[in-house]
Amino acid sequence: MSGSKSSAPGVGRPETPAARDEPLGLTVHSLPPADADALRRRTLGGRLRMLLVLLACAAPVVASYFTYYVIRPEGRTNYGTLIQPMRPVPVALPLRTLDGAAIEPASLRGQWLLVAVGSGACDAACEQRLYLQRQLREMLGRESDRVDKVWLVTDDASPRPELQAALASGAPVRVLRVPAAELARWLEPAPGQAPQDHLYIVDPMGMWMMRMPPAPEPARVKRDLERLLRASASWDQAGR
Numbered sequence: 090m091s092g093s094k095s096s097a098p099g100v101g102r103p104e105t106p107a108a109r110d111e112p113l114g115l116t117v118h119s120l121p122p123a124d125a126d127a128l129r130r131r132t133l134g135g136r137l138r139m140l141l142v143l144l145a146c147a148a149p150v151v152a153s154y155f156t157y158y159v160i161r162p163e164g165r166t167n168y169g170t171l172i173q174p175m176r177p178v179p180v181a182l183p184l185r186t187l188d189g190a191a192i193e194p195a196s197l198r199g200q201w202l203l204v205a206v207g208s209g210a211c212d213a214a215c216e217q218r219l220y221l222q223r224q225l226r227e228m229l230g231r232e233s234d235r236v237d238k239v240w241l242v243t244d245d246a247s248p249r250p251e252l253q254a255a256l257a258s259g260a261p262v263r264v265l266r267v268p269a270a271e272l273a274r275w276l277e278p279a280p281g282q283a284p285q286d287h288l289y290i291v292d293p294m295g296m297w298m299m300r301m302p303p304a305p306e307p308a309r310v311k312r313d314l315e316r317l318l319r320a321s322a323s324w325d326q327a328g329r
Contacts, residue, residue, distance in 0.1 A: 168309035169290065169299040170279065178295040179274055185266045187247065192265060198295040199329030200237040201318065206276065207285035209246030209266075215285065216252070219262065221307060222288060226260060228311050232318050234327035238262040239291075241276075243269040243284070276300075290317070293325050 184192040187209075205222050207215045219240060226233050240262050242248070248256075248264070256262040269284070276297055278284045288310070290299040299317075301310055318325075 167299070167313055168306070169301045169313050172298050172300060175292075175296040175298045176275055178291070178297070179271075182275060183267060183271055187242070187253075187264055187266065195295070197239070197291065199293055200327075201235055201293055201314075201321075201325070202237050202239050202289075202291035203314075204239045204241060204276070204289040204291060205285075206241045206243060206272065206287070206289070208244050209242040209248050210244075211248055211252060218285075218288065219256065221305070221310075222262070223259070225288075225307060225310055225314065228307070229314060229318070232315070233260070235318055235325060236314070240264045241272060242266045243272060279303075290314070292317075292321070 178194045178197055180194060182194040184194055184197075186192060203222050203225060205215075205218045207218070211219070222238050222240075226236050226238055229236060238260065240256070242264060243266075245266075253264070256264060272284065276284065276289050277300075278287055279300065279302070282303060286303040288301040288305065289297060290301070290313075291297050299313065301313075
């Protein structure tokens with residue numbers, strides 16, 4: 090054996106100019122593809138969070154109606170007739186002021202409404218209903234600001250000037266014209282009764298939800314109104 094030691098190639102040997110000029114070899118590996126399943130999971134999670142937010146906003150409304158319609162104390166009865174299912178104000182209901190200006194049905198939303206219906210000629214029975222409408226609102230005391238009065242006139246007759254002046258005093262009555270046939274798509278009297286025989290209650294979402302009997306007892310109507318206002322106190326405030 091010779092006395093020389095073996096060594097790794099290039100070790101202990103001078104680097105040649107050619108070796109210095111050789112390019113450094115690099116291998117580029119592609120990045121892993123995006124995880125499609127993770128992306129789908131993130132999208133689904135975002136949608137679920139949005140749904141939970143919407144449910145949280147609607148929960149007080151649902152809870153108040155559940156309490157009023159379902160969880161009723163023993164012996165408690167409603168004086169007015171509950172409308173089931175409730176009827177939303179039609180989006181195309183042709184409402185106009187007495188001057189003929191068109192009014193959007195959506196403008197009725199935002200407040201509890203105590204609605205009277207009848208001819209613009211307004212006989213004695215009509216005047217009595219409008220007076221009762223006014224008194225009922227005043228009887229609610231500090232909660233009265235959560236209720237608006239509406240008179241839907243179903244013909245072309247014009248109310249007497251003195252009646253219009255009376256309706257405009259204090260908390261004014263909103264007087265709107267609507268054809269009787271169109272109104273029948275929303276408000277409906279009890280069997281055997283005429284539309285003008287009742288007072289109708291509409292909630293702040295524009296849903297007709299209760300009808301009072303003809304010639305109603307004011308104290309009993311007031312109790313129903315107070316229950317509705319109390320049940321909706323968590324989500325309804327005065328003003329539109």
